[in-house]
Amino acid sequence: MFAYTVRRLGFSLLTLWLATLLVFGALLLIPGNPAQAILGIDATPADLEALEARLGLDKPPIERYFAWLGGVLQGDLGQSIRYETSITGLIQDRLSLTLPIVVASLLLATLISVPLGILAARRAGSWVDLGVSVGALVGIVLPSFWVGLMFIYIFIVWLKLPLPTNFPIGGWENPSQALASLVLPVLTVGLASASLLVRLVRGSVLEVLNQDYVRTARAKGLAERVVVYKHALRNAALPVVTVLGLEFAQLLIATVVVETVFGIPGLGSLSLLAISARDYPLVQGVVLTVAAFIVALNLIVDLLYAALDPRVSYT
């Protein structure tokens, strides 16, 4: 198990490094440069040259990349070109919003999708099942951008709930407002994720319920509750856990849509800004962070597998 974990970690580091290399190369290929992005269309060539020198962009890309990598190895993600501030600090600030949104959304999604999915599976083909499936489909089809705007109109403009539409100016200085500003984003993201998960839970439970060992359990005369919750659910949980892990990693960036609607400075909008501003070190920093999360989550999912399914071995 230990050797396995070490080997996995080694591969993870290699993956991270390859990811930064790929992203750096891709950024060099697309048109545009950070100095021009900062100065806009009224700048003269001399203005651009001066800014490029100030930002160190007059050095060759390879040199810039290795200077950045050298910093990373010492735990320093460098300075953002756009914001002229520490990238580590920027990413920490953004994660302090994105992580709570993602964790709370997935929690909400699990709380909704697992009971509903089981219910739909146990009553497959009934009206309940149809209702759950249609609801899930609607949740998947509706763009979260639109859903977010509708939530603002329904909950804030019409129902007059005391929720802010945007992350408060001054941020966490005002904790209750800051937390309140995350309620609708979590609802928006959570419902979208629940729509995806509920179909998965239903399918997975349904498949397990049709397997021989469940029939045996029933034949033994066990109560249906015990069959479902003790025997079936554990196996049905495997694919759901995998997808939850993937969904978590994906949401770190995908929340950009709701961040735009709710004016939340999260990791998604930071990555969007970094790309559109051609802020190379910042893009690298964000990619590295997200990749680290993905790698860590994969590891956790694998370990959970072992706990859920004794047949998985790590030799």
Next chain:
Amino acid sequence: MKRVALIALAAFAGFALAQTRGGAITVAIQTEPAAWDPTQVAGADISRVVYDNVLQGLVKRNVRGEIVPSLAERWTVSGSSLTYTFVLRRGVKFHDGTDFNAEDVVAKFNRARNPDTRASGHLRPDLYRDIASVTARDANTVVFSLRQPNQDFLFTLSRPESLIGPSGRPLPEQRVSPVGTGPFRFAGWDRGVAVRLERNPSYYVSGFPYLDRVNFRFLGDGDAQLASLRAGDLDVIAYSLLPENAVVLGRDNNFRVFSGSGTAEAVAGFNNSRAPFNNQKVRQALTLATNKDELIQGAMLGYGTKIGSMRSPGEACYVDLSNFNAYNPDQARALLAEAGFTNQNPLRFTFTVAAEFPYERRIGEALVAQFNKLGPLQVTIQVVDFNTWIQRVFTAADYAMTIIGHVEANDTSNYNNPNYYWRYNSPRFQQLYTAYLRAPTAQRACDNLGAAQRLLAEDAAGIWTMSLPALGAYRARVQNWPNSNLSPGIAVSEIWVR
């Protein structure tokens, strides 16, 4: 005379009583700039926030676009138009408590005119090239000597690049937290969220500003802005309100919609140096194929003003050419046929649009639809991100046709630069423009600038689809918000809330 003054005073006092001091407003702007010092970094949203709110210059442009005193109380111009003497306001302090005086002005303009931008960190030294010297006669008098007369000199001094900070302040600090003399001091920048301004308690105009705090929030999406405004988290959408949202808000008593003139021309620009648009006939044909009234009605729901050259109606020396080369599809087809393009052998080209600008994007899409309806034109639209647009279209001029809003005031001069992305190289225009700049009197200058506008229209150097509206909305509690704004800044010092 005395009686008139008394009545005016009484009227002013009555008006002044109605105002409330204190309170805060939140204003939406579309993008988050990279920094806040317009002498170091260019960008319309920087000026919108800091111009005359935080930072001030010798003179300023007010909402009517007039150049009026700011840190200079008054000035005189010598008969030769070569010497400008500015008398500075006394008792003005920067937000950091230091005194503002002639030395700050001298240091500023010596930095501005230094051609070595790496050393100065100042944008556009070309604007200040005509300054031969700038000296302090005493602590409150500054004298500029020019090499040659320059009709744009005062305009240059009113530009955002000419705003003045304390002479000794390090540039990196001024970028992230600008210190000036304005009615508000820069209180903080929540990256990704907003900038915060706070009332300058020692502002030299007594009684101003009214508000205690003004926040400028970065909200790029028009629908998110609308939702925030309606929910009460936003007080003002200062510009680029979507026309359809303006219609909705206009019906609601809780909001006021304003739609005034601005200085932004939506220019559908040709690459004048390349076939087929190096041919005046082809450019004229495309101008004739453009139904500007339909663009204003269809794409902008009636918001926008028809123009026919590179200048907006609110600006000085404007010549109305809005009906020059007016929509005439038959003539357009005839001219295209002369150039060899017919329905069987249509002119094919790509029209590049930057995704980030909602007005220009929809106007561009509608314009391309008009072109494609004509017959002998087959135009494909290509949407790119703004950075790609800057690189490909603006810097490399690797394009056929594009559209973008030119928000700067007095930017007819862009056609004077043959290397500008339109690649318009007309010795006649350059001659007229120089004649304008060097004219001995304002009237002669205007005559030349008028002729230059007419020449652009005759050459069909671009399609000036419309002067974009200064379109926005605010909650009814916000008072005294100007209906139109020809200033680079969103000046909030005279705004108050009920």
